[in-house]
Structures are given as C-alpha cells and as structure tokens.
Amino acid sequence: xxxxxxxxxxxxxxxxxxxxxxxxxxxxxxxxxxxxxxxxxxxxxxxxxxxxxxxxxxxxxxxxxxxxxxxxxxxxxxxxxxxxxxxxxxxxxxxxxxxxxxxxxxxxxxxxxxxxxxxxxxxxxxxxxxxxxxxxxxxxxxxxxxxxxxxxxxxxxxxxxxxxxxxxxxxxxxxxxxxxxxxxx
Amino acid sequence: xxxxxxxxxxxxxxxxxxxxxxxxxxxxxxxxxxxxxxxxxxxxxxxxxxxxxxxxxxxxxxxxxxxxxxxxxxxxxxxxxxxxxxxxxxxxxxxxxxxxxxxxxxxxxxxxxxxxxxxxxxxxxxxxxxxxxxxxxxxxxxxxxxxxxxxxxxxxxxxxxxxxxxxxxxxxxxxxxxxxxxxxxxxxxxxxxxxxxx
Numbered sequence: 001x002x003x004x005x006x007x008x009x010x011x012x013x014x015x016x017x018x019x020x021x022x023x024x025x026x027x028x029x030x031x032x033x034x035x036x037x038x039x040x041x042x043x044x045x046x047x048x049x050x051x052x053x054x055x056x057x058x059x060x061x062x063x064x065x066x067x068x069x070x071x072x073x074x075x076x077x078x079x080x081x082x083x084x085x086x087x088x089x090x091x092x093x094x095x096x097x098x099x100x101x102x103x104x105x106x107x108x109x110x111x112x113x114x115x116x117x118x119x120x121x122x123x124x125x126x127x128x129x130x131x132x133x134x135x136x137x138x139x140x141x142x143x144x145x146x147x148x149x150x151x152x153x154x155x156x157x158x159x160x161x162x163x164x165x166x167x168x169x170x171x172x173x174x175x176x177x178x179x180x181x182x183x184x185x
Numbered sequence: 186x187x188x189x190x191x192x193x194x195x196x197x198x199x200x201x202x203x204x205x206x207x208x209x210x211x212x213x214x215x216x217x218x219x220x221x222x223x224x225x226x227x228x229x230x231x232x233x234x235x236x237x238x239x240x241x242x243x244x245x246x247x248x249x250x251x252x253x254x255x256x257x258x259x260x261x262x263x264x265x266x267x268x269x270x271x272x273x274x275x276x277x278x279x280x281x282x283x284x285x286x287x288x289x290x291x292x293x294x295x296x297x298x299x300x301x302x303x304x305x306x307x308x309x310x311x312x313x314x315x316x317x318x319x320x321x322x323x324x325x326x327x328x329x330x331x332x333x334x335x336x337x338x339x340x341x342x343x344x345x346x347x348x349x350x351x352x353x354x355x356x357x358x359x360x361x362x363x364x365x366x367x368x369x370x371x372x373x374x375x376x377x378x379x380x381x382x383x
Contacts, residue, residue: 073216085223085224085225085226086220112216112217113216113217114216114217114219114220114335116219116224116233116331116334116335116338117224117225117226117233117331117334118226119331120331120332120334120335122217122219122335124217124219131339133335133339135331135332135335137330137331137332138328138331140328140329140332142329142331142332142335144332144335144336146336146339146340146343148343148372149343152336152339152340154329154332157328157329
C-alpha cells in the first residue's frame with residue numbers, strides 16, 4: 001500500500017530579499033523558480049515496514065550533516081591557540097555561528113570556511129565564474145563577490161552589533177516560509 | 186644598525202612554499218585552500234604578512250625546492266621535541282609562484298601591499314608579502330578592514346601559478362603519503378564535493 005505525503009505549497013518566487021542580493025548565496029533548493037511550486041512527496045511507504053526516501057530528502061540529510069561538520073570546524077578555529085594565524089576571537093566566533101545558522105536554516109549550499117588575522121571568519125562558495133564570500137568580523141558581516149579576472153565587489157554590509165540576524169536575510173536570500181504552511185521549516 | 190628592508194619591485198617574482206601541516210586545507214576539506222597563503226599578524230603591529238622566497242635569488246625550481254626543504258627542516262629543529270613525521274613534523278611539498286606586480290595590484294582603500302626582503306635564518310631569499318593599513322582610516326573603513334583583507338587574499342590566490350610539487354630527500358620514506366596531499370591549482374573554486382565528504 002502506498003501512502004503519499006503531500007505538503008502545502010511553498011512559494012519561493014516572491015521573497016522579501018533584494019532582487020540582486022538573493023543571488024549571492026547559492027541554494028541547494030531552487031530559490032529562484034518562477035511561480036508557486038509543489039513540494040512533492042518526501043517519502044512513501046512501500047509497505048508497513050519499509051520506507052524509500054526520495055532524493056530531495058537524502059540531499060537534505062547530507063546537507064545537514066555537512067553543516068554539523070561546519071559548526072564543528074568553526075569551533076576548531078575558536079579553540080586554536082591565540083598565536084595560531086587561523087584562530088578566531090570570541091566575538092567573531094559567536095557572530096559566525098549566527099551567520100552559519102542562518103545559512104543552514106535557509107538550505108544554502110554548504111560553504112567552505114576560512115579565517116585570517118585572528119578576527120575574521122570567511123564563508124565562501126566558488127564556481128567557474130569566481131567566488132562569493134561573507135567575511136564575518138566583530139560586529140559586521142560583509143558580503144562580496146569576485147568574478148574571475150575582475151576586482152572584488154562589496155555587495156552589502158550587515159550590522160550584527162545586536163546579533164540581529166534579520167538584517168542578514170536580504171543578503172542570504174529568503175525562502176518565504178510562513179510557519180503555519182511549511183512543515184519542514 | 187639594521188639596514189633598511191629592501192622592497193621588491195613590481196617586475197620581481199616570489200614563491201610561496203607549501204609546508205604541510207602548517208595549513209589546514211589538505212587535512213580537512215571543509216577549510217578553504219586559502220589557508221595555503223598562511224597570512225599572520227605579528228604581535229604589536231597592524232600589518233599582516235606571509236613568507237615567500239625571492240625568485241631572483243632562487244632562479245631555478247630546484248633552488249626553490251631546496252629553500253622549501255630548509256624551511257621545513259628549520260621549523261622542525263625549532264620544536265622542543267623532535268616532531269613525528271606526517272603528524273607534527275613540517276614537510277615541504279611544493280610551491281606556488283606569483284609576480285610582485287599581481288600583489289601590488291591588490292592594494293585597496295584600506296590596505297597597501299608591498300613585498301620586502303626579511304632575512305631569516307640566514308636565508309637572504311626570505312621575503313614577506315606585507316599588507317599594511319593605510320593611515321587615517323575612517324570609522325567605516327576600520328569596520329571593513331577584515332573584509333578588505335579577504336578581498337586581497339582571494340586576488341593573490343587567483344593570480345598565482347603552480348603548484349610545483351616536490352618531495353624532499355629527507356622525506357623519501359613518506360613520499361607516497363606526501364604526494365597524496367592535495368595541492369589545488371590556484372584560483373580554482375573550492376571543491377564542494379570534497380567538502381561534502383568531510
């Protein structure tokens with residue numbers, strides 16, 4: 001007997017994000033689709049004891065596992081001796097965790113991590129066109145991109161002095177997810 | 186009296202040695218390959234530096250490799266106890282090259298960039314790429330300092346060439362392991378498939 005699970009519509013087309021900034025962070029989920037889309041069955045019961053996971057759920061699980069590793073990697077950097085050039089200070093560590101949490105919650109493709117100068121944690125995404133990166137330092141997060149062969153461009157700066165994650169949202173991209181209609185957020 | 190540091194001209198070339206395990210990337214793919222540049226901030230200064238070898242004094246690949254092997258050996262000799270190979274010990278495994286001009290071109294409104302000779306352990310080829318803060322920065326520029334450094338590091342990484350791999354004579358017994366350490370082509374995107382495996 002098949003039991004198909006259907007969830008409500010997630011409209012990802014009309015986010016509150018800035019139209020250019022939402023392109024900054026690559027999303028594993030299709031964040032730029034036009035029009036409403038159905039979130040199809042997450043899994044089906046083949047019989048009463050066997051479940052087959054669909055590919056989107058497997059991808060999501062893998063992504064979540066990667067994020068767990070990334071939080072651990074940040075902790076490693078914070079735990080390094082102060083003399084180590086890769087170490088990050090407490091404030092940067094705390095704010096970097098907020099940014100990473102936001103990226104994870106919005107299903108962004110997992111970044112790679114870099115740190116420098118004792119006070120900077122960097123999340124980056126590279127592709128054949130160049131690199132996009134967020135530098136978190138003290139109370140601000142700076143979103144930038146560098147196209148191959150070009151000068152770097154600062155896309156935006158978010159003030160994190162009050163741990164105001166909402167200010168980051170326009171830069172990270174938003175999947176509109178009214179809590180009452182989206183069962184996976 | 187110490188002689189003033191010699192500043193390298195834009196026409197010069199320098200080599201950045203990759204000495205495992207000073208950088209994190211080969212050990213854990215969640216970390217960016219930018220760790221190969223290994224910039225650090227000397228205590229009591231506002232500058233950030235990384236060590237490079239001056240190609241004018243190391244004109245052949247073999248001479249750069251020999252310089253890299255000496256650097257790793259010096260690092261090991263300075264440790265309190267003899268380090269264990271492939272664990273705590275430093276191993277030189279190759280170098281990347283860049284023109285000084287490419288470094289200078291990365292200067293921005295917050296940081297100036299220059300390359301200067303800093304003789305170390307008797308190595309006349311030893312130089313630093315130096316990122317030095319410009320004077321009289323505004324409050325906003327102060328706030329963006331770290332991000333401006335990130336911009337420079339990505340620029341330098343993109344313009345490097347290499348890697349030129351090597352296994353030192355003293356590391357021949359570990360050749361297989363050292364040759365397996367990833368030295369990514371510079372400027373290439375970080376490999377997320379590797380990141381996701383970690």
